[in-house]
Amino acid sequence: MTESPAESSTPKRVLVIQAHPDDVEFSSAGTVAKCANEGAEITYLSITSGDKGSDDPEITGERLAASRELEQQAACDVLGVRELKFLRYKDAKLVADLGLRLALTRVMRQVRPDIVMTFDPSMRYAGQEYINHPDHVATGEASLAAVFPSVRDRMTFPELLAEGLEPHKVPEVYLYATAAPDIWVDITDTIEVKLLALKAHASQVRDWDPSDMIREWARESAAANPNRDDTTGDYAESFKYFKLG
Numbered sequence: 001m002t003e004s005p006a007e008s009s010t011p012k013r014v015l016v017i018q019a020h021p022d023d024v025e026f027s028s029a030g031t032v033a034k035c036a037n038e039g040a041e042i043t044y045l046s047i048t049s050g051d052k053g054s055d056d057p058e059i060t061g062e063r064l065a066a067s068r069e070l071e072q073q074a075a076c077d078v079l080g081v082r083e084l085k086f087l088r089y090k091d092a093k094l095v096a097d098l099g100l101r102l103a104l105t106r107v108m109r110q111v112r113p114d115i116v117m118t119f120d121p122s123m124r125y126a127g128q129e130y131i132n133h134p135d136h137v138a139t140g141e142a143s144l145a146a147v148f149p150s151v152r153d154r155m156t157f158p159e160l161l162a163e164g165l166e167p168h169k170v171p172e173v174y175l176y177a178t179a180a181p182d183i184w185v186d187i188t189d190t191i192e193v194k195l196l197a198l199k200a201h202a203s204q205v206r207d208w209d210p211s212d213m214i215r216e217w218a219r220e221s222a223a224a225n226p227n228r229d230d231t232t233g234d235y236a237e238s239f240k241y242f243k244l245g
Contacts, residue, residue: 014042015113017104017143019094019135020050021072025198028117028176029079030187031237033194036080043083043111044076047139052091053204067203074200078193096141102157104146109165116170118143120178120240136177147173148244173242181238184225188233191218
């Protein structure tokens with residue numbers, strides 16, 4: 001499968017789950033923008049507010065988290081995201097335990113998404129240069145455990161039934177930041193929007209312009225598409241894809 005969510009059949013609801021503000025902008029915001037352009041209602045869920053993401057000795061975690069929440073809202077506005085939610089877990093301390101699974105299941109039953117996008121928890125490192133953040137791994141692991149079986153099973157987390165949240169089956173899952181992609185989304189028409197959204201995270205990019213790096217990543221992703229042809233654009237994002245019965 002090489003279609004984007006919007007190309008296959010425009011979904012009504014997409015839930016995008018990240019560990020920290022800016023995770024999606026780095027990894028998959030071109031696809032988010034493409035879905036938004038084609039009519040999807042997109043909800044972002046950030047598990048933390050990124051309260052550890054600074055080496056400034058003068059800033060507190062509380063001030064940084066507040067700034068990063070505003071930055072994420074600005075990025076969402078650029079992308080056309082309908083709703084932004086924060087769980088406000090502590091940065092760098094995420095564990096894929098039952099508490100986090102319950103919190104994610106609650107949001108999934110509230111949003112009732114057609115598609116969930118989240119981290120690939122199997123991606124622990126890349127090459128000799130990158131070790132994946134443990135929060136990313138925990139986010140992907142807890143998200144998948146919520147998708148199957150927690151969100152669909154009536155007798156799992158009965159407290160959610162007491163809240164009026166009925167079970168829901170998630171039809172499709174897209175794992176970003178994956179080392180084992182099997183679907184590529186052409187983002188040639190939305191890469192500029194992705195870059196604008198990423199630059200909204202001023203506390204993280206500061207004086208650095210990430211454009212060259214992001215373009216190179218997107219070119220490499222497009223070149224890795226085994227189904228690439230003359231109609232394929234220069235830039236792509238890749239995912240591990242699941243279509244659930």
